[in-house]
Amino acid sequence: xxxxxxxxxxxxxxxxxxxxxxxxxxxxxxxxxxxxxxxxxxxxxxxxxxxxxxxxxxxxxxxxxxxxxxxxxxxxxxxxxxxxxxxxxxxxxxxxxxxxxxxxxxxxxxxxxxxxxxxxxxxxxxxxxxxxxxxxxxxxxxxxxxxxxxxxxxxxxxxxxxxxxxxxxxxxxxxxxxxxxxxxxxxxxxxxxxxxxxxxxxxxxxxxxxxxxxxxxxxxxxxxxxxxxxxxxxxxxxxxxxxxxxxxxxxxxxxxxxxxxxxxxxxxx
Amino acid sequence: xxxxxxxxxxxxxxxxxxxxxxxxxxxxxxxxxxxxxxxxxxxxxxxxxxxxxxxxxxxxxxxxxxxxxxxxxxxxxxxxxxxxxxxxxxxxxxxxxxxxxxxxxxxxxxxxxxxxxxxxxxxxxxxxxxxxxxxxxxxxxxxxxxxxxxxxxxxxxxxxxxxxxxxxxxxxxxxxxxxxxxxxxxxxxxxxxxxxxxxxxxxxxxxxxxxxxxxxxxxxxxxxxxxxxxxxxxxxxxxxxxxxxxxxxxxxxxxxxxxxxxxxxxxxxxxxxxxxxxxxxxxxxxxxxxxxxxxxxxxxxxxxxxx
Numbered sequence: 001x002x003x004x005x006x007x008x009x010x011x012x013x014x015x016x017x018x019x020x021x022x023x024x025x026x027x028x029x030x031x032x033x034x035x036x037x038x039x040x041x042x043x044x045x046x047x048x049x050x051x052x053x054x055x056x057x058x059x060x061x062x063x064x065x066x067x068x069x070x071x072x073x074x075x076x077x078x079x080x081x082x083x084x085x086x087x088x089x090x091x092x093x094x095x096x097x098x099x100x101x102x103x104x105x106x107x108x109x110x111x112x113x114x115x116x117x118x119x120x121x122x123x124x125x126x127x128x129x130x131x132x133x134x135x136x137x138x139x140x141x142x143x144x145x146x147x148x149x150x151x152x153x154x155x156x157x158x159x160x161x162x163x164x165x166x167x168x169x170x171x172x173x174x175x176x177x178x179x180x181x182x183x184x185x186x187x188x189x190x191x192x193x194x195x196x197x198x199x200x201x202x203x204x205x206x207x208x209x210x211x212x213x214x215x216x217x218x219x220x221x222x223x224x225x226x227x228x229x230x231x232x233x234x235x236x237x238x239x240x241x242x243x244x245x246x247x248x249x250x251x252x253x254x255x256x257x258x259x260x261x262x263x264x265x266x267x268x269x
Numbered sequence: 270x271x272x273x274x275x276x277x278x279x280x281x282x283x284x285x286x287x288x289x290x291x292x293x294x295x296x297x298x299x300x301x302x303x304x305x306x307x308x309x310x311x312x313x314x315x316x317x318x319x320x321x322x323x324x325x326x327x328x329x330x331x332x333x334x335x336x337x338x339x340x341x342x343x344x345x346x347x348x349x350x351x352x353x354x355x356x357x358x359x360x361x362x363x364x365x366x367x368x369x370x371x372x373x374x375x376x377x378x379x380x381x382x383x384x385x386x387x388x389x390x391x392x393x394x395x396x397x398x399x400x401x402x403x404x405x406x407x408x409x410x411x412x413x414x415x416x417x418x419x420x421x422x423x424x425x426x427x428x429x430x431x432x433x434x435x436x437x438x439x440x441x442x443x444x445x446x447x448x449x450x451x452x453x454x455x456x457x458x459x460x461x462x463x464x465x466x467x468x469x470x471x472x473x474x475x476x477x478x479x480x481x482x483x484x485x486x487x488x489x490x491x492x493x494x495x496x497x498x499x500x501x502x503x504x505x506x507x508x509x510x511x512x513x514x515x516x517x518x519x520x521x522x523x524x525x526x527x528x529x530x531x532x533x534x535x536x537x538x539x540x541x542x543x544x545x546x547x548x549x550x551x552x553x554x555x556x557x558x559x560x561x562x563x564x565x566x567x568x569x570x571x572x573x574x575x576x
Contacts, residue, residue: 061461090470098467108462112480121476122466174466 010073011036012209019066027053029233038207042220045230051213055180059102101171105183107163109155116151119170141169145199161192181212229253328528341515345501352436360444385442391503394435398507428509447489451482487555491548
């Protein structure tokens with residue numbers, strides 16, 4: 001069998017019947033979806049619908065209570081053992097995480113390091129890239145996000161939009177298989193949202209596989225290949241972007257779209 | 270017609286004849302009273318110190334730099350340093366353990382901290398010193414199984430080891446609480462980001478969490494150093510040759526109790542004052558470390574250094 005064909009057929013990420021609960025509260029109630037290579041998937045939905053929880057579960061920052069997830073066909077967080085499965089060791093979880101990148105709502109840059117060290121730390125200390133090579137790539141990435149002159153600044157000296165662009169460069173620096181965005185523009189001042197979305201759009205055009213949890217409908221419509229609508233911990237609709245916006249099937253999505261479009265751009269849902 | 274509301278109101282007295290720069294000093298009657306009382310009390314204390322011959326100041330001067338006293342002072346400083354270093358290392362481990370996801374480890378650390386924080390250090394010191402009564406031999410071996418090595422407890426527990434064990438364990442319990450508070454002060458997003466980048470727990474803890482926790486850990490740690498320095502005087506009860514014990518040795522021979530205690534007091538005050546000054550500077554450094562201006566300044570310095 002042709003390896004090329006097999007690669008393109010296996011989704012980069014598969015989520016099957018994912019369940020996550022906090023005590024009695026079911027945050028994710030049987031979520032199924034998949035992402036293929038070079039695909040950009042936007043995840044939309046009202047606050048509390050479970051979209052942030054979903055990407056946090058994929059990156060194994062949260063424990064899950066049911067279902068399964070696969071990265072390039074490899075079971076995430078668990079391994080087969082005898083006739084069942086058991087949780088992976090910390091080291092194996094870290095190894096799996098290294099193939100993903102995550103961008104957080106609050107940026108979460110390391111404030112005690114320079115921008116440059118924020119970007120080079122993981123490639124050098126985790127992936128074994130030589131410091132010189134990591135620095136070269138970091139400078140290249142900073143130039144791409146328009147912050148080449150900020151390499152030696154500390155995160156606190158940057159605006160929110162600049163911090164988030166650094167955070168994106170940091171996530172890309174390890175050459176992840178897939179990049180997860182958890183509401184990347186939700187804590188930004190409205191006038192800083194566009195510079196971050198532009199960087200994400202550029203990234204999408206390079207063929208990066210991305211899952212973007214967002215409230216930015218314009219971005220979802222024009223940049224994402226597919227949109228997923230979540231409510232009450234379930235996927236309600238999962239369709240190509242144009243169909244999603246022009247021919248929503250469920251009443252919930254229709255209500256969501258009319259209500260959210262009426263809100264000013266960049267506003268929180 | 271002009272609108273009256275836009276007309277500035279002219280104050281007939283505002284003719285530059287008044288200038289607060291020429292103001293006289295106001296007399297606060299209560300400050301006069303309190304000031305007078307303070308002068309009176311200070312004078313009284315000074316007279317007491319000078320005229321009371323039982324202070325025997327010449328004796329104080331004679332023994333201030335006595336080799337035995339200086340040796341005792343050195344021992345107290347050494348115990349402070351060793352207690353602080355061992356206490357901080359063990360305290361960090363206990364703090365991490367208290368925050369562990371593994372419940373039995375968490376409970377064990379909580380109980381450990383509770384016990385060693387709850388038992389007075391003086392009691393601990395006497396207890397460790399008398400360990401031989403409970404355990405005649407200390408052994409390394411398989412629990413409930415064969416012993417591999419063993420030593421008579423009395424060979425191992427000297428005043429020095431008992432003092433180091435007692436002070437370090439006491440200090441570790443306090444440092445654990447301080448370090449735990451520091452760790453909890455670091456935003457959980459920092460740990461998420463470190464995890465998301467595939468950092469190991471150790472890497473995340475030592476490179477990301479602890480450096481940021483230092484801002485909260487450093488100021489109370491300074492107070493701990495000072496408290497421990499004074500606390501070392503407790504080891505004199507187990508005949509450990511600290512500062513207090515060394516002056517006791519002298520006054521047991523000469524019966525000059527008060528002047529010798531004054532010698533000890535002077536040295537404690539000198540060391541504690543010096544430590545306080547250091548603490549102030551360190552604290553200022555760390556509170557400044559996180560402000561925008563300081564970061565900017567440091568970056569500029571570095572840029573200039575590399576240029």
